[in-house]
Amino acid sequence: MSNIAVAILLAVSVLLCWLCALGVAVMRTAYDKLHFIAPAGLLGGAAVGLALFIDSGFTTDSGKVFLIVLLLWLSNPVLTYATARAAFTRETRRSESEPERKV
Amino acid sequence: MNLWLGAAAAMLLSLIPCCWAVLHGHAVERFVAVQMAQIVVVLSMVMMAQGYGRSIYLDIPLALAVLALGGGLVFVRFLERWL
Numbered sequence: 001m002s003n004i005a006v007a008i009l010l011a012v013s014v015l016l017c018w019l020c021a022l023g024v025a026v027m028r029t030a031y032d033k034l035h036f037i038a039p040a041g042l043l044g045g046a047a048v049g050l051a052l053f054i055d056s057g058f059t060t061d062s063g064k065v066f067l068i069v070l071l072l073w074l075s076n077p078v079l080t081y082a083t084a085r086a087a088f089t090r091e092t093r094r095s096e097s098e099p100e101r102k103v
Numbered sequence: 104m105n106l107w108l109g110a111a112a113a114m115l116l117s118l119i120p121c122c123w124a125v126l127h128g129h130a131v132e133r134f135v136a137v138q139m140a141q142i143v144v145v146l147s148m149v150m151m152a153q154g155y156g157r158s159i160y161l162d163i164p165l166a167l168a169v170l171a172l173g174g175g176l177v178f179v180r181f182l183e184r185w186l
Contacts, residue, residue, distance in 0.1 A: 003106070010110040010150070017117045017143050024139045025120035030131040033124070037135065041142045048146050052153055064161040065149055068168050072142065075172035079138060082176055086183035087131040 002054050009051035013044045020044075030087040034080050041076035045069040107154030114147040130182055134175075141171045 016039050023036035049069040053062045104112075121143065124136035145164045152160035 007106055010106065013146065014110055014113045014117075017114050017146065021117035021120040021139055021143065024136050025124040030129070030135055033132055033135040037139055037142065040139060040146075044142070044146055048149055052149070055153065061153070061158050061161060064158075064165055068145065068149060068161070068165050071165075071168040071172070072145065075168070075175070076142075079172065079175045079179070082179040083131060083135060083138070083182075086179045089183045090131065 006051045006055050009047045013047035016040055016044045034084055037080060038076060041072045045072040105154055107150045111147045111150035111154060114143060117143050130186055
């Protein structure tokens with residue numbers, strides 16, 4: 001029973017990562033691409049962590065994986081926000097440096 | 104090959120679209136693809152550590168998860184100000 005649960009959780013994680021990677025490759029702007037990072041980091045990480053917890057229980061390994069998943073959960077929104085801000089700043093700087101068009 | 108190693112191999116295949124995205128687009132768009140690749144590599148390394156049954160291997164994705172945040176913030180600052 002636990003093997004089936006582990007297999008399902010791993011399949012969910014792999015499928016999420018595939019879809020999110022395809023989304024990052026297909027979308028055109030950086031803002032659109034940024035939306036596809038969150039599911040892989042948050043849900044994919046949670047699925048892998050839960051699968052390892054089911055597989056090995058309360059061990060040092062599950063503690064380390066919990067720390068890894070926690071780091072992914074914390075770093076993902078911070079990096080997403082910082083990247084979106086950098087993209088906005090670059091766009092603003094570029095539009096300010098270009099001369100205004102006369103209509 | 105057990106279940107964990109199979110899942111890790113399958114997950115590593117999602118690096119292909121990430122690599123394609125890294126090679127195309129502007130600097131910020133490429134950086135987003137690098138972020139996605141970091142997540143994929145961290146998760147697949149966790150799976151590999153469990154698949155090989157070596158607890159010490161989990162230190163590598165742990166270090167990568169820590170360094171990805173610091174390195175990413177530095178990279179973003181460079182993109183925002185100087186690049």
